[in-house]
Amino acid sequence: MTESRLLNLLKGKNVVYITVKNEDYIRTSQIKWILAENAKKFRIYSSEKGNPVTRAIDIRKKLRSISFEGVDVVIAGFLPQLIWKDLIKYTLGTGIIVIAEMFISLYDTVVLDRRLVWKRGIIAHICKLFDRTVVKKSDYIITDTKADADFFVKEFGTEKDREKFETLYLEADLGDxxxxxxxxxxxxxxxxxxxxxxxxxxxxxxxxxxxxxxxxxxxxxxxxxxxxxxxxxxxxxxxxxxxxxxxxxxxxxxxxxxxxxxxxxxxxxxxxxxxxxxxxxxxxxxxxxxxxxxxxxxxxxxxxxxxxxxxxxxxxxxxxxxxxxxxxxxxxxxxxxxxxxxxxxxx
The missing domain is CATH 3.40.50.2000 (Glycogen Phosphorylase B;)
Incomplete structure (x- = not known):
């Protein structure tokens, strides 16, 4: 992987990666080996529950017992929108850099992709609000494609927010x-x-x-x-x-x-x-x-x-x-x- 702002943020740092996804998911594995190569030390918290809602509930419970003392960087992964309020409660004002690894958008997935609710309804509005909050409040944002970064800026941010974005393409680590x-x-x-x-x-x-x-x-x-x-x-x-x-x-x-x-x-x-x-x-x-x-x-x-x-x-x-x-x-x-x-x- 080429040198990036993300790697510079992680090098020699104490990092906590919290993802609303399972441990053997391709993105979780990718972030794990990136941290192993660059961070001074790191911890990963994931969930093996069956769907995003139950995984988010599980992660929110785990957040209560996670120590952020001495942590330099926190990466919130897959669906940080679902744990953002709880995460910020523990990291706000600590000087910790909070990185959103926005693999997917709630609004894009629920409303545009799966078409589960009306595009102009209250649930769609709430999904968009969750996405917009993460884009606005995070220090840095990782997406999996440039096309997704463009979408997030257009739908949930401004051109000024584009400076926060970096594309990190998926890579499969098949180990041995x-x-x-x-x-x-x-x-x-x-x-x-x-x-x-x-x-x-x-x-x-x-x-x-x-x-x-x-x-x-x-x-x-x-x-x-x-x-x-x-x-x-x-x-x-x-x-x-x-x-x-x-x-x-x-x-x-x-x-x-x-x-x-x-x-x-x-x-x-x-x-x-x-x-x-x-x-x-x-x-x-x-x-x-x-x-x-x-x-x-x-x-x-x-x-x-x-x-x-x-x-x-x-x-x-x-x-x-x-x-x-x-x-x-x-x-x-x-x-x-x-x-x-x-x-x-x-x-």
Missing amino acids: YISANVVLDKNDDAEPKTVLYFGTGLPLQGTDYVAKAFNVLAEEYGYNCIYIGGLSNMNRKHKNRLLSCKDRAIRCGKGSITYYKWLGQKELYENIANASVCLAGHFDPDIDKADRTIPGKAMIYEALGKTMILGDTKANREIFEPDDKHIFVPRGDSKRIVKAVTNEVDR
Whole structure:
């Protein structure tokens, strides 16, 4: 990673990282090794609860017992909006530099992405207020893309606030896994060909387009397709078909489809390593957030040296260029996903 203002703030300092996310999340792991390389000493507080609300409640309870004596820097991560009021209560007036690691916006996620509430309603207003408070009151702000930084400044701040922002792209730290388990640049000429996708099923991921592409790839082209993860926002027809393939390969025309609800990290990486090509995304054409965020899975594919299919977005183009390993397709077009896969795998 290149030298940055963030690293200068962390070097030789006593740092506390508090994140409204689990310990093995890709961003948590990334911040951990950055602190290990730069901070004098550090502590990390995370939560293993099942959703952002319960994790925020858990972290707010932990804050009561965290000692901030001698701490130079506090980083509040993933959804600092949900713990901001409590965090400031313990750090205000102490001289501690408070960094907001704004991985996501409440307003963007709840209102624009998932469309859970009316855009002009009171809940939307509260979400925007939470976002604006963090942008205004933090000393420094980390985002995962430049496009997101632009969005946060436009929606919740002013051009003066832009000076606070720095982009820290996701990087997958696979530890000893690569050297111990994965042979990079492996020979993909062996049959059968395998296409893999994993994700949580968020709307911006465009999983309907993945499912449509998988059906064609399995039935007409004979590929073995593996889908790992959430189905909550998928068309019922596609969802039911994948559920019928749960935990075992189901023959679909010439090929097969396998659906796993969840895999452990080692199993996930093994499946990725053995795939011929991986789908990264984001593929939804109507959600603006899809254009501004880089799929975390793309960083894992990159670390494992895999060829990937990427949605053609501003965010993806910030760090990837079209080449043999990075194939861009228009969002919202399952036929182009199929074409990209078949051209790449069979050439």
